[in-house]
Amino acid sequence: MNTKHMEAGGYIRQLLCDGNIKSLFRGVRRGTTAAILATTMIVGAGLDVQAAGTLRIGLQASDIPLPNGQTDQGSEGMRFIGYTLFEALVAYDLSSSDKPVTLVPGLATSWSVDEADKTKWTFKLREGVKFHDGSTFDAAAVVWNLDKILNPDAAQYDEKQAGQGRGRIPTIASYTAVDDYTVEITTKTADALIPFEIAWIVMSSPTQWEAVGNSWDAFLNDPSGTGPFKLEAYVPRERAELVPNPDYWNTDRIPDLDKVVLYPVPDESARVAGIRSGQLDWIEAPPADALESLQDAGFTISSNVYPHVWPWHLSRLEGSPWNDIKVRKAANLAIDREGMKSLLNGMMLPAKGMVPPTSDWFGSPEFEVKYDLEAARALMAEAGHSKDNPINVKAIISPSGGGQMQPILMNEFIQQNLAEIGINVEFDVRDWNALISNWRAGAKDATTNGAMSTNSSYFSQDPFTALMRHVDSRLVAPNGTNWGYYSNPEADALIDTIRTEFDPAKQLEAIQALHEIYVDEALFLFVAHDVAPRAMAPNVKGFVQAQNWFQDITPVTVE
Amino acid sequence: MLAYILKRIAYAVPISIGVSVLCFSLVQLAPGDPLTLVISTDASQEAIDAAKQRYGLDQPLPVQYFIWLKNAVAGDLGQSIASGRPVAAEIGNATVYSLSLAFIASVIAFVLGCGMGVISGYTLGSMTDKLVSAIAISGVSIPHYWLGIVLVVLFSVNLNLLPAMGAGNSDEMDLWQRLRFMVLPAITLAAMPTGIITRSVRALVAEKLSEDFVTALAAKGLTRTQIFFHIVKNAAPTALAIVGVQMGYLMAGSILVETVFSWPGTGLLLNNAILNRDIPLLQGTILVLALFFVVLNLVVDIVHPLFDPRIKRA
Numbered sequence: 001m002n003t004k005h006m007e008a009g010g011y012i013r014q015l016l017c018d019g020n021i022k023s024l025f026r027g028v029r030r031g032t033t034a035a036i037l038a039t040t041m042i043v044g045a046g047l048d049v050q051a052a053g054t055l056r057i058g059l060q061a062s063d064i065p066l067p068n069g070q071t072d073q074g075s076e077g078m079r080f081i082g083y084t085l086f087e088a089l090v091a092y093d094l095s096s097s098d099k100p101v102t103l104v105p106g107l108a109t110s111w112s113v114d115e116a117d118k119t120k121w122t123f124k125l126r127e128g129v130k131f132h133d134g135s136t137f138d139a140a141a142v143v144w145n146l147d148k149i150l151n152p153d154a155a156q157y158d159e160k161q162a163g164q165g166r167g168r169i170p171t172i173a174s175y176t177a178v179d180d181y182t183v184e185i186t187t188k189t190a191d192a193l194i195p196f197e198i199a200w201i202v203m204s205s206p207t208q209w210e211a212v213g214n215s216w217d218a219f220l221n222d223p224s225g226t227g228p229f230k231l232e233a234y235v236p237r238e239r240a241e242l243v244p245n246p247d248y249w250n251t252d253r254i255p256d257l258d259k260v261v262l263y264p265v266p267d268e269s270a271r272v273a274g275i276r277s278g279q280l281d282w283i284e285a286p287p288a289d290a291l292e293s294l295q296d297a298g299f300t301i302s303s304n305v306y307p308h309v310w311p312w313h314l315s316r317l318e319g320s321p322w323n324d325i326k327v328r329k330a331a332n333l334a335i336d337r338e339g340m341k342s343l344l345n346g347m348m349l350p351a352k353g354m355v356p357p358t359s360d361w362f363g364s365p366e367f368e369v370k371y372d373l374e375a376a377r378a379l380m381a382e383a384g385h386s387k388d389n390p391i392n393v394k395a396i397i398s399p400s401g402g403g404q405m406q407p408i409l410m411n412e413f414i415q416q417n418l419a420e421i422g423i424n425v426e427f428d429v430r431d432w433n434a435l436i437s438n439w440r441a442g443a444k445d446a447t448t449n450g451a452m453s454t455n456s457s458y459f460s461q462d463p464f465t466a467l468m469r470h471v472d473s474r475l476v477a478p479n480g481t482n483w484g485y486y487s488n489p490e491a492d493a494l495i496d497t498i499r500t501e502f503d504p505a506k507q508l509e510a511i512q513a514l515h516e517i518y519v520d521e522a523l524f525l526f527v528a529h530d531v532a533p534r535a536m537a538p539n540v541k542g543f544v545q546a547q548n549w550f551q552d553i554t555p556v557t558v559e
Numbered sequence: 560m561l562a563y564i565l566k567r568i569a570y571a572v573p574i575s576i577g578v579s580v581l582c583f584s585l586v587q588l589a590p591g592d593p594l595t596l597v598i599s600t601d602a603s604q605e606a607i608d609a610a611k612q613r614y615g616l617d618q619p620l621p622v623q624y625f626i627w628l629k630n631a632v633a634g635d636l637g638q639s640i641a642s643g644r645p646v647a648a649e650i651g652n653a654t655v656y657s658l659s660l661a662f663i664a665s666v667i668a669f670v671l672g673c674g675m676g677v678i679s680g681y682t683l684g685s686m687t688d689k690l691v692s693a694i695a696i697s698g699v700s701i702p703h704y705w706l707g708i709v710l711v712v713l714f715s716v717n718l719n720l721l722p723a724m725g726a727g728n729s730d731e732m733d734l735w736q737r738l739r740f741m742v743l744p745a746i747t748l749a750a751m752p753t754g755i756i757t758r759s760v761r762a763l764v765a766e767k768l769s770e771d772f773v774t775a776l777a778a779k780g781l782t783r784t785q786i787f788f789h790i791v792k793n794a795a796p797t798a799l800a801i802v803g804v805q806m807g808y809l810m811a812g813s814i815l816v817e818t819v820f821s822w823p824g825t826g827l828l829l830n831n832a833i834l835n836r837d838i839p840l841l842q843g844t845i846l847v848l849a850l851f852f853v854v855l856n857l858v859v860d861i862v863h864p865l866f867d868p869r870i871k872r873a
Contacts, residue, residue: 062827062831062834062835063641063642063831066642066643072641072642159610159613160643163606163610166606167606217643235728236642236644236649236652237652237653237823237827237828238725238726238728238823239728263725263821264821265724265725265821266818266821266831267818267819267821269708269819270723270724270818270819270820270821271724273708273711273712273715273716273723273724274723274724274725274821276715276716276723277711277715277716277719277722277723277724278719279715279722279723279724279725430590431834432834433592433834433835433836434589434590434592436592437590437592438590440592440607447590478604478607479604
């Protein structure tokens with residue numbers, strides 16, 4: 001049923017992309033004439049009269065992310081609201097598409113940990129920064145914002161923002177303003193990852209919150225941060241309009257655009273229709289089967305690798321066939337990732353581990369994840385299995401979801417590949433929300449229903465989300481998301497080192513060693529890294545797609 | 560008449576409760592968790608428990624249901640878990656969009672359906688009749704979302720005459736601009752009821768034409784036009800009942816059309832509520848849609864005797 005649904009969806013998108021009604025009757029037909037494109041562009045310009053410098057973006061989310069500060073709607077919310085209107089003490093350098101993204105000073109100019117007491121961090125704040133309402137950003141504002149998500153007794157405590165932010169800074173115990181531009185943060189235990197964690201926490205204006213009547217609901221309509229954009233209009237479920245902040249502290253990043261309009265368009269076919277008809281200039285995540293024809297019609301497809309991995313997270317409970325390392329390695333050698341890549345119109349990077357080989361964290365594992373059917377079959381034979389004597393596995397997958405790429409297509413491809421070496425896969429298809437609930441509940445939960453793997457794509461922005469949380473034996477449900485109940489004292493020790501090692505070089509060594517365990521033990525079925533395709537009208541210029549979940553739209557212009 | 564109306568309103572109460580119980584149970588049966596969206600993926604169990612308590616999700620199911628029912632009766636449908644906004648306001652907003660779309664689609668369906676039905680009924684068996692019947696059957700059988708996409712390809716992508724998605728910027732547009740956003744979704748939505756109304760009116764007209772009173776009228780020397788009005792008068796009550804029910808379907812059954820066109824009505828709201836497991840929003844929307852059906856049937860029942868004097872209400 002899902003396959004049919006997919007085929008129907010693909011066909012409909014093909015119609016949209018071809019932009020030619022004749023293809024209704026002829027079936028799949030590629031390309032459009034230049035005349036149609038020209039008509040689309042010329043008439044399209046008159047369809048929605050907008051200022052020349054207006055960038056209209058079609059989001060995947062079904063609602064406008066809340067402009068309260070610690071916004072919702074996952075990474076897309078942070079990308080377009082969290083880090084445009086607001087800022088954190090630590091920022092990401094998103095200016096290059098060539099190098100991995102690193103942390104850079106944001107609202108803090110520097111940070112350091114006390115040599116004698118590794119739980120004490122000092123953040124020196126940037127002077128001369130103003131919130132959109134004109135009030136001054138200072139140490140009191142930082143303390144106020146930490147109270148906003150950590151202190152239920154504070155007047156400004158907001159459950160919604162706490163729900164989004166608290167989990168990002170689990171080790172923070174206390175914080176205090178030393179002077180106007182110095183904040184001291186104390187952690188419960190030594191935590192070398194604090195800069196990564198604090199980069200999540202954005203600053204809303206205390207003065208504005210008071211001005212709108214001490215109400216977060218009222219704040220939504222008139223929010224104030226320190227970011228390069230200000231909010232001009234907010235209509236829930238319909239649109240948000242962002243305009244440049246002319247007083248932004250970093251004059252290099254004051255936007256040239258007149259306006260950015262965000263539209264929630266959760267249906268991918270509707271997004272394609274929106275950009276093809278000239279209603280949108282930029283769409284997030286165009287479907288893979290629309291890319292070629294969008295390009296043929298003159299649209300730009302931007303993509304780049306970013307910290308994302310699309311694996312099968314394997315169960316290590318008793319009775320799981322994935323407990324045999326030979327089977328795990330064989331499965332990893334049986335996936336024709338290049339074949340899958342062409343199936344996705346090139347929109348993936350074959351995985352060789354949890355992070356791409358270009359990452360600092362990759363290390364030098366001995367086992368190479370590649371396509372080698374002979375070796376895979378030999379390993380299966382050693383494990384006592386073959387096509388005639390297969391292993392049966394049940395796999396949880398989802399038909400869609402954030403970061404899930406084209407899950408049905410990819411999983412059916414894997415199913416065929418694994419059948420070649422004697423692993424028969426039965427799918428347990430659940431919608432995205434249900435898959436996530438089970439992932440939180442762990443493999444022992446009744447909802448797992450005998451499945452031996454789950455297919456949740458992972459965000460890997462920092463060492464914790466990328467590597468630590470999946471294999472830390474102390475983070476099995478309900479304490480964390482080690483779904484498969486993997487347990488290895490060596491991995492646990494490395495995780496402790498990463499957390500408590502403040503020498504960056506030594507910390508990096510531990511991260512690499514942990515990643516080497518992942519690959520050498522073939523802990524997951526490593527399949528793909530997404531490359532985050534987005535489509536843009538030809539008149540959208542200046543966008544540099546960083547290797548990240550977050551992107552900088554300040555250099556973008558619309559001609 | 561008043562007693563009849565009161566009785567019909569009283570009937571609506573058990574129907575609504577039945578609908579709400581059914582919908583509540585179905586939502587609970589589905590796997591998934593409404594908290595997925597409101598807490599970060601690495602939230603601790605402590606944070607999850609706190610959130611559950613905050614939304615009342617830690618209570619036993621019957622207790623959750625009765626708390627919801629008590630508040631709903633008082634007009635408080637709770638808060639959306641995903642957005643934190645009051646459910647009543649969310650539904651109110653979306654209902655305006657859906658109603659306006661349903662209204663335009665009803666007008667299209669009524670005019671086209673009755674027109675084609677009468678022509679077809681009058682010319683039974685002719686080529687015209689066959690053509691109209693073919694159009695009507697296509698209208699009923701073509702999937703909504705497919706027709707919507709085809710219209711978008713034609714009128715938005717190729718010809719670039721009409722917007723492909725959304726409802727535009729609600730506070731900056733005049734009526735004409737608003738209508739432009741509604742043309743494609745309204746036509747898509749009208750296709751099915753147009754077909755149904757055409758088929759029904761065709762049968763009605765054909766049936767009335769064969770009745771004795773038509774022969775009698777002709778014998779009395781009435782013109783074709785005069786006879787036509789007699790037939791319309793006789794066929795109207797049944798046609799009206801059909802149109803009423805169809806309008807209910809338009810309001811409630813537009814999930815696919817609203818999703819294809821990103822139209823911010825109740826259909827899209829319901830779709831998102833289902834995907835997010837936003838239980839308060841889901842229950843509120845279904846309850847309001849069910850009530851809408853009940854009210855619409857009530858209105859049709861009340862209006863019916865005005866057109867058909869044979870029906871006497873106690």
